[in-house]
Each structure stands twice: as C-alpha cells, then as structure tokens.
Amino acid sequence: MSDPAPLTTDRPGQVASATPPARGRSRRLSDRGLAVAFISPALLLLLAMSVFPLLWALYLSFTDYSATRGGPAHFLWFENYTAILASAQVHLRALTTLIYVVGAVALQTVLGFTIAYLISRRTHGRGLLTTLFLVPMMLSPVVVGLFWRFMLDAQFGVINSMLGSLGLGQVEWLTRQRTALISLIVVDTWQWTPFIMLIALAGLTAVPKYLYEAASIDRASEWFRFRTITLPLVWPLLLIAVLFRAIEAFRLFDLVYILTSGGPGVSTETLSFHVYKVAFLGFNTGTASAYGILMVLVVIVLTQLYLRYLNKLKED
Amino acid sequence: MRLATAAMLVATTVAACGGGQDDGAKASAPKAPATIPELTKDPLTLSFIWFDWPPAHALEAFANAEYKKERPNATIKVNTVPNANWHDAMFTQFAAHKTDFDIPILDSQHIGEAVTNGNILDITDFVKTNIDVKAYNPYLLAAYGQFPQAETGKRDENASLYGLPLLGDTWTMIYRKDLIGDKPPQTWDQMISVAEKCQKDHPGVSGLAFHQANGSDAAAVTYNTVNGVYGGNLWNAKTRKIDGVINDAAGQEAMDVLVNKMKPLTAKGSGNWFIDEVNAAVAQGKACIAFNWIAASGGLLDPKQSTLGTTREQILDKLGFATLPSQKTNLVPLGGMGMHVSAYSPKANQAEALNFMKWFERADIQKKWAAAGGVPSRTDALESPEFLNAGPFNQVYTDSVARMRDMWNVPEYARLVDIENTNVNAALNGAKKPKDALDDIAKEQQGVLDSGSRKGGGGL
Numbered sequence: 001m002s003d004p005a006p007l008t009t010d011r012p013g014q015v016a017s018a019t020p021p022a023r024g025r026s027r028r029l030s031d032r033g034l035a036v037a038f039i040s041p042a043l044l045l046l047l048a049m050s051v052f053p054l055l056w057a058l059y060l061s062f063t064d065y066s067a068t069r070g071g072p073a074h075f076l077w078f079e080n081y082t083a084i085l086a087s088a089q090v091h092l093r094a095l096t097t098l099i100y101v102v103g104a105v106a107l108q109t110v111l112g113f114t115i116a117y118l119i120s121r122r123t124h125g126r127g128l129l130t131t132l133f134l135v136p137m138m139l140s141p142v143v144v145g146l147f148w149r150f151m152l153d154a155q156f157g158v159i160n161s162m163l164g165s166l167g168l169g170q171v172e173w174l175t176r177q178r179t180a181l182i183s184l185i186v187v188d189t190w191q192w193t194p195f196i197m198l199i200a201l202a203g204l205t206a207v208p209k210y211l212y213e214a215a216s217i218d219r220a221s222e223w224f225r226f227r228t229i230t231l232p233l234v235w236p237l238l239l240i241a242v243l244f245r246a247i248e249a250f251r252l253f254d255l256v257y258i259l260t261s262g263g264p265g266v267s268t269e270t271l272s273f274h275v276y277k278v279a280f281l282g283f284n285t286g287t288a289s290a291y292g293i294l295m296v297l298v299v300i301v302l303t304q305l306y307l308r309y310l311n312k313l314k315e316d
Numbered sequence: 317m318r319l320a321t322a323a324m325l326v327a328t329t330v331a332a333c334g335g336g337q338d339d340g341a342k343a344s345a346p347k348a349p350a351t352i353p354e355l356t357k358d359p360l361t362l363s364f365i366w367f368d369w370p371p372a373h374a375l376e377a378f379a380n381a382e383y384k385k386e387r388p389n390a391t392i393k394v395n396t397v398p399n400a401n402w403h404d405a406m407f408t409q410f411a412a413h414k415t416d417f418d419i420p421i422l423d424s425q426h427i428g429e430a431v432t433n434g435n436i437l438d439i440t441d442f443v444k445t446n447i448d449v450k451a452y453n454p455y456l457l458a459a460y461g462q463f464p465q466a467e468t469g470k471r472d473e474n475a476s477l478y479g480l481p482l483l484g485d486t487w488t489m490i491y492r493k494d495l496i497g498d499k500p501p502q503t504w505d506q507m508i509s510v511a512e513k514c515q516k517d518h519p520g521v522s523g524l525a526f527h528q529a530n531g532s533d534a535a536a537v538t539y540n541t542v543n544g545v546y547g548g549n550l551w552n553a554k555t556r557k558i559d560g561v562i563n564d565a566a567g568q569e570a571m572d573v574l575v576n577k578m579k580p581l582t583a584k585g586s587g588n589w590f591i592d593e594v595n596a597a598v599a600q601g602k603a604c605i606a607f608n609w610i611a612a613s614g615g616l617l618d619p620k621q622s623t624l625g626t627t628r629e630q631i632l633d634k635l636g637f638a639t640l641p642s643q644k645t646n647l648v649p650l651g652g653m654g655m656h657v658s659a660y661s662p663k664a665n666q667a668e669a670l671n672f673m674k675w676f677e678r679a680d681i682q683k684k685w686a687a688a689g690g691v692p693s694r695t696d697a698l699e700s701p702e703f704l705n706a707g708p709f710n711q712v713y714t715d716s717v718a719r720m721r722d723m724w725n726v727p728e729y730a731r732l733v734d735i736e737n738t739n740v741n742a743a744l745n746g747a748k749k750p751k752d753a754l755d756d757i758a759k760e761q762q763g764v765l766d767s768g769s770r771k772g773g774g775g776l
Contacts, residue, residue: 064774067411068433069727076772083773090776154585155602175587175745261400263530264587265742265753277775280404281730282764283411284775 061290068283080290090291092266093274096181100270101249103185104192109242111189112196117230119197120204130201137194145258148187149174152259177267180260184268187255192245199241203234236313243306247299271295345431345478346659350441352674353667361391362668364655365406365417368396369591371483371611371690378688383675390668399590400531403730410435410660418661418669421482421653423533424459424722425729431463431478432727436656437666439673440476446674447480451694453717456481460654460693465553465725469718478656480673481693485611485651486716487541488709492604493636495521500638504545504573507605507641511581514604523581525603529590530741533733536723537649538607539574539740541640544647544721546570551724551761559762563754566644575743575750587745598635599623609651610709611691613637617708637709639716650720652691686710728764731775735760 029037061080065073084090119129136144151158152173160170173183207230215225253272256262262269269277275295279288366372372394379392395417397405403426409415410433422430430436439461443449449457458466461479466472489507491500495514501507511523527534540550548566551558561567583602586593591612597603599615599622615621616635617628625631640648655676657669675681682692686703691713697703698714724732736757743753767774 064771066774068407068429068435070433079772081772083776087773087776155583156596160585170584172585172587172745175585177745177747257400260588261529261531263738263741263747264745265530265747266738267742267747277734279775280408281734282728282775283407287773287775 057289058293060286061293063286065286066283067285073286076286080287081294084287084291084294089266090271090274093269093271096268097250097252097270097272100181100184100188100252100268101246103181104188104249105242105245107185107189108193108196108245109238112193112241113200113234113238115193116197116200116204120201130198133197134194136191137198139191141191141254142258144187144191145255148183148190149259152183174260175264177264180264180268184252184255184259187259188249188252192248196238196241196245200234200238203237204230206237207233236310239306239310239313243303243310247303250299251295345434345436345438345476348437348439348442348657348666348670350445352442352446352670353663355387355667355671356664357389358664359389359391360664360668361393362419362665362672363417364392364394364419364421365415366394366396366421366653367399367402369399369612370614372396374689375482378685378690379672379676382681382684383672386675387668387671390672392672402532406430407435410658413660415658415660418658418665419655419672420658422479422656423653424650425533425725425733427461427463427478427654427656428465428725429727429729430656431476435659436478437659438476438478439480439657439670442670443477443480446670447677451679451696452481453693453695455720456484456693456717459650459720459722460652463725465722467553468721479654480677481652482655482676483611483652484691484693484698484713484717485609485653486648486713486720487537487607487640487651488610488613488712489638489640490598490606490608490613490616491636491638492521492601492634494634495604498636500636501605501641504542504641504643508573508577508581511605515581518604521602521604522583522586522597523604524578525582525586525589525594525597525606526578527590527594527607528579528582528586528741528744529588529593530737532590533723533737534590535740535744536733536736537651539571539736540721540723541607541647541649542574542578543567543570544645544649545640545643546573547644553724556765557762558765559758561758562761563758567754568751571740571743571750571754574740579744587741607640610713611652613709614689614707632708635708637712639712639719646719647721648716648719650722652693726765731764732761735764 060073062075062077063073064076064080115133119126119133122129150156154160154170154172154175157173159173163169163171171179173179211229212225215229220228251272252270253276256268256270256273257276260268262273271291272295275288275291278284278291364372364375366375373396376392376394379394383390383392402423406415406417406420406422406426407429409417410430420430420436422436427436431438443461454471455466455469457477457480458471458475460481461477462471462475463478464472464475466475489500492514495518496510501510515521515523527538529535543550543562543566546566546569548564548570549561552561582589583597586597589597591608594603594606594608595612595615598606598608601623617631619626619628619631622631624634640646655673657666657673661669676685677694679694679696682694682697683700683702686692686697686700687706689706691710692698692703698717703710704714723729726732739748739753739757739760742748743750748756
C-alpha cells in the first residue's frame with residue numbers, strides 16, 4: 001500500500017501535482033465536487049438567511065406591499081425612494097443620526113485611544129486593566145439601556161442624587177431635547193469606548209520598539225515620539241475601528257428604544273428607529289424596505305470612500 | 317460555480333417576486349360559527365396574548381382555577397410582552413398568518429386594523445346565539461367588539477361584532493386625603509388650583525402626576541382626556557376630518573391647560589412617566605393628585621410597595637379614589653380590552669376559545685372575575701357587592717361607565733396614536749410650542765387618513 005501523495009511541496013512556489021482519488025472514494029465525487037458538497041450547506045444558509053431577504057426587501061422596496069394588509073403588491077418603481085428622499089421627517093432623523101454618530105464616535109475615539117495609550121505604557125496589571133475596561137462591551141445594549149435609564153432618572157436616579165449631594169440642581173437627562181441626545185451619546189460611549197481601546201491597544205503593541213529606542217538615542221521628546229512614531233503607525237488601525245463604530249452607530253436602535261423611545265417628541269429618533277415605526281406601526285412594508293435599502297446604500301458608499309482614503313493613506 | 321450561484325440568486329428573486337403577487341389575503345374577517353363546535357377531549361392549551369401587567373397574571377390564575385372546573389383538559393396560558401411591544405407582537409404574527417396565541421387581547425382601537433386585515437373572527441352570529449347582550453351597557457359591548465366604530469355612548473345593533481369585553485377600565489383620580497382633604501375636587505379647574513396649593517404647602521410633593529411618555533398611548537390618552545373634558549373632539553368620524561376639529565378652540569384650550577397649567581405642577585423629569593412611574597410617585601408620597609388606569613392601581617394598596625402606611629387601612633386613610641373632575645363635559649377615557657379569536661388558530665382551539673368566551677361572560681363568572689381583581693363589563697357584575705367591595709376604586713369604574721369616550725378605532729390607529737403621542741410629549745417637554753404641536757397633530761393625522769390614494773412613501 002503506497003503512502004498518500006502530499007498536497008503541498010517543501011519548495012515554495014511549486015504547485016502540488018494532481019493526485020488520483022484515494023482508494024475507496026467514489027470516482028463520481030471529484031475534489032471539486034467534494035468542495036461544493038462541503039460549502040453548499042453554508043452557502044444555502046447564507047442565501048436563505050442573508051441574500052434572499054435582501055433581494056426580497058429590494059423587490060418590496062419598489063412596491064406598495066403591506067405585510068398585514070396582504071393583497072397583491074403593485075409596482076411603484078422609484079416612488080418609495082423619491083418620497084423618502086424628499087421627506088422632511090426623514091431629513092430630521094438623518095440630522096439626528098448624523099449628530100449622534102459624529103458625537104459618539106469622536107468621543108469614543110478620543111477616550112478609547114487615550115485609555116489604550118495609558119495602558120500600553122504600563123508594565124504591570126495591563127491584562128487586568130484591559131479586561132476590566134472591556135466589561136461594558138460584553139453587556140447587552142438592552143441591559144445597558146435599562147440600568148442607565150434608572151441611573152439617569154431625574155427623580156430617583158443615582159446621577160441626580162450625586163449631583164444633589166454636590167449642591168448641583170436636578171438635570172432632566174432623558175426628557176429635554178439636548179440632554180436626551182447627549183445622554184444617548186454618553187451611554188453609547190460608556191459601552192463602546194472599550195472597542196476602540198482594544199483595537200488601539202493592538203496597534204500600539206505592534207509598534208516596533210526599536211523605533212522608540214532610536215528616537216531615545218536621538219533624545220526625541222515624548223510628544224515628538226508620539227506625533228511621528230506612535231500616531232502614524234496606529235492611525236490606519238484606529239481608522240478601521242472608527243469605521244466599524246460609525247456603521248454600528250449609524251444603525252443605532254436598541255438604546256433609543258429603551259432610553260428615550262425617540263423622545264422628547266421625535267428629537268432622538270434615529271433613522272433605524274424611524275424605519276421600525278414605518279415598518280411596524282403602519283406596516284408600510286414597501287416604504288420600510290426602500291428606507292432600509294437606502295440606509296444600506298449610504299453605508300456602502302461612505303465605507304467605499306473611507307476605504308479609499310485608508311488605502312491612499314497606506315500608499316503614502 | 318459562479319453560474320450556479322447566479323442562477324440560484326435569480327431563482328430566489330423570481331420566487332420572491334412571485335410570492336407577493338398571490339398573497340391575496342382576505343379583505344374582511346372570517347366568520348365564527350353561531351354555535352360552539354364540539355370540543356376536544358384531548359389536553360389543550362388555550363393561549364392568550366396581552367401585555368405584562370397585574371391583570372394578565374390575575375387572568376391566568378383565575379381562568380386556570382375556575383375554567384378548569386368545567387374543562388379539566390384545558391390549560392390557560394396568558395403570554396405577556398412589554399406594553400410597548402404589545403401591538404407589534406400581535407400584528408407581526410398576524411402578518412405571518414400564523415399565531416402562537418388563540419385569543420389576542422386587543423385594545424379597542426386595534427379592532428379596525430385586525431378586522432380589515434382578516435386577522436380575527438367575526439363573532440356576530442356567535443354572540444346572537446350565546447351572549448345576553450342586554451346584560452351590558454351597550455357602549456361597553458360596542459367599544460370592545462364592534463366595527464365600524466360606534467358613536468360615543470351607543471351601539472349599532474346592525475354592526476358586526478369581533479370581540480367581547482375582557483377587562484373594563486378607565487382613569488381614576490387618586491388624591492391624598494391627608495394633604496387636600498376628604499372631598500375630591502369636582503371640576504378640572506378646581507383640581508388644578510387644589511394641586512397648586514398642595515404643591516406650594518408641601519415642598520417635595522408635586523401637585524400632579526400623570527402619563528406623559530411618548531411610548532404606547534401614554535401622552536395621547538392624557539391629552540384626549542383633557543380635550544374631552546374641555547369640550548373638544550378628536551375627529552369627525554363621519555367626514556373623517558381631524559384637521560380643524562382636534563385643533564379647534566376647545567382643543568387649543570385643552571392643550572393650553574395641559575401644558576401651561578398642569579405640566580408645571582408635575583415633578584421635574586416626569587416627561588417620560590407612564591403607569592409604573594405614576595404609581596411609584598403616589599406610593600412614595602410624592603404627588604398630591606395623580607391620574608392612572610384603575611386596573612393598574614391595585615399595587616397602590618400594597619404596604620410592601622408603599623411608604624404611605626404599613627397596612628392597607630393606613631394607606632387608605634391617606635389615599636382617596638374618585639371619578640375624574642368634569643369641566644365643560646364629564647367625559648372620561650375608555651380603557652380596557654376585549655378578547656378576540658385569532659383567524660389562524662387551529663379549529664379545536666377556536667372552538668375552545670368560543671367556549672371560554674361564553675363561559676367568561678356568564679353572570680356568575682363575571683362576579684367571580686370581579687372578586688379575583690378583574691374589572692367586569694356586565695352591568696349586574698358592576699353593581700354587585702363582589703365587585704364594589706373588591707377595591708376602593710371599583711365604585712369609580714361603575715360610576716364612570718356612562719361617561720366614557722374612546723379614541724379612533726380605524727386601521728390607521730397605530731400611526732394616529734404615535735403622531736399624537738410624540739407631539740403631545742414634545743409639547744409637555746418643551747420641544748414644541750403647544751399650538752404648533754396641536755396643529756402638527758391635526759395636519760399629520762389628517763395626512764394619514766387621506767393617504768389611501770397616495771403612491772409611494774406610505775407611513776413616513
């Protein structure tokens with residue numbers, strides 16, 4: 001009985017020679033067939049759970065279909081899209097979402113990077129500190145929303161109680177226009193700063209030490225080392241973290257639902273929350289599908305622009 | 317491989333396109349039989365869906381204790397969801413044409429949406445054969461079952477019925493006898509001045525506590541109540557006119573009273589308060605006068621949840637319950653819910669559901685339900701000692717029945733109430749001027765009612 005032929009060679013660049021099927025394997029099942037057999041369950045699952053709903057939503061977005069009213073779906077072509085793009089209600093939610101995304105992601109980036117930088121300079125207890133900082137990220141957003149809702153309650157919340165003991169007045173965190181949006185940003189920052197911190201920490205750890213040693217020999221200042229070594233090397237990785245966070249923040253729903261229900265009025269209603277209302281209050285499935293598709297398009301376009309900038313940065 | 321993948325994508329797209337065309341749902345509700353079909357002898361679970369609050373748990377305990385005596389093979393399960401998800405939880409299942417519940421407990425205003433979509437059974441013939449309709453105040457029977465909606469205070473005997481009353485409810489005024497005296501204020505204006513004086517005399521206690529949140533129907537019910545009391549109307553049902561009706565002079569006065577006279581008497585940060593928060597404020601002695609649903613007021617008498625006393629009697633020495641003060645009219649909000657039969661439930665379960673409804677509406681069972689903490693709807697039960705002695709607020713309900721007014725019971729209800737909720741909440745929290753909020757309500761709600769022929773963008 002001969003040994004099975006190796007699939008790789010010891011010499012790099014040399015392609016393994018094609019081998020006949022092992023004895024006992026059906027002649028009908030080629031390597032390619034086997035590969036297809038292995039991949040197809042995952043592929044079918046992906047098609048059923050991801051691709052099909054996306055295509056279905058795309059189709060519905062051109063119709064006046066309603067999930068509850070039933071009846072045939074009539075084609076409206078782009079009328080849902082034009083109505084959404086022209087709607088003052090949508091513009092208002094887009095502005096709220098933009099303020100939220102910029103505010104939350106900027107704050108998380110500054111804080112996350114600062115914490116990562118400080119942790120990276122420690123030699124002892126780095127692992128423990130990192131683990132502790134990561135705890136908020138591991139909690140469910142609904143749980144986070146619920147306990148922050150209690151903490152921010154104007155009458156019974158611990159935050160106002162602390163402010164009161166310092167002699168400061170009560171703040172209506174969740175029921176005033178400005179403070180409600182700020183509260184959302186703060187809570188999201190509390191939960192997701194660790195994510196930026198984690199990525200930044202990975203970047204900071206990967207900076208070669210010899211660069212700092214060379215800079216020390218040249219008697220470069222701390223600020224000079226940070227500006228010319230640390231930041232340029234960590235920046236691309238940090239930008240990817242910012243991209244992930246921006247996409248997540250763009251589709252924020254759960255915190256809004258739990259903390260403010262979009263209020264006061266609709267002043268903290270984000271685009272995702274508005275889509276939910278269109279989809280489930282009036283069951284305007286066609287409009288909601290078009291709204292969702294437009295949100296996906298916005299994310300794709302912005303991501304492409306962002307990635308191009310990132311590539312350019314790397315090339316430079 | 318690429319070709320195969322592309323072919324599958326095309327196939328799924330074609331399948332998707334085809335699916336929508338033949339999904340021709342029934343435009344109206346299917347009919348339930350006039351007589352109850354033969355019931356199964358096999359074990360059966362009869363499932364309800366409601367939101368999570370004390371009456372839901374009371375119903376499950378009561379039904380399992382009493383209904384099992386007649387139908388030992390039946391188990392009652394009341395599934396609950398958070399209040400804010402109640403509508404979505406029922407109607408997303410209706411949309412799938414498959415429900416894990418047999419008896420949806422719908423708010424009276426949900427009936428139109430469910431009937432139009434064919435989600436619940438038409439029980440008109442069943443009611444004629446099995447229910448003594450004369451035993452009820454006609455408006456209660458109409459509010460929890462009739463569609464198209466009845467005129468306030470009446471029932472159209474020619475209209476179809478799609479449900480029967482499960483739990484009656486309305487707002488009660490809860491007042492601190494130790495702070496404002498034993499006699500409750502009789503008019504709305506008087507109530508405001510009493511609350512104002514109480515707040516001034518008792519630092520740390522707010523004059524008023526009421527629903528202001530923008531979830532569910534919280535802020536909307538508050539405005540609708542004040543609107544009714546000050547002689548306003550929500551709409552003209554015959555002409556389907558809202559703009560010019562809700563924001564007429566009476567409507568403007570009601571909004572002014574709510575935002576400029578009542579809101580300043582509430583606790584700071586109470587702009588997102590709903591049932592639980594109002595109850596908490598009362599139980600902790602933080603409000604002189606509060607408004608809440610009767611069915612949610614039972615917890616106020618629990619010494620474990622209250623700082624007003626260590627016994628129920630001590631709490632009742634301080635708390636009084638009264639019907640709402642009147643002003644230009646004496647209208648009060650209609651609350652409560654009816655029970656209906658899911659059109660997608662198995663036949664055996666539908667038969668059991670009809671049997672349960674017939675059983676539940678019996679005079680003796682209604683009295684037992686009252687004694688168990690429920691709010692019945694039959695007049696004899698409402699006037700029975702079992703009900704009137706079961707809670708200090710039950711007399712309030714009996715006295716309020718003839719004064720009730722409901723909101724709109726139309727398929728567009730969910731969107732109408734959201735518009736009103738968000739705008740009233742905005743006015744109460746300073747995000748909009750009261751007049752602008754009311755005009756926006758009128759304009760946006762009218763837009764929803766008129767949007768039948770609009771192409772594209774429905775629901776925005």
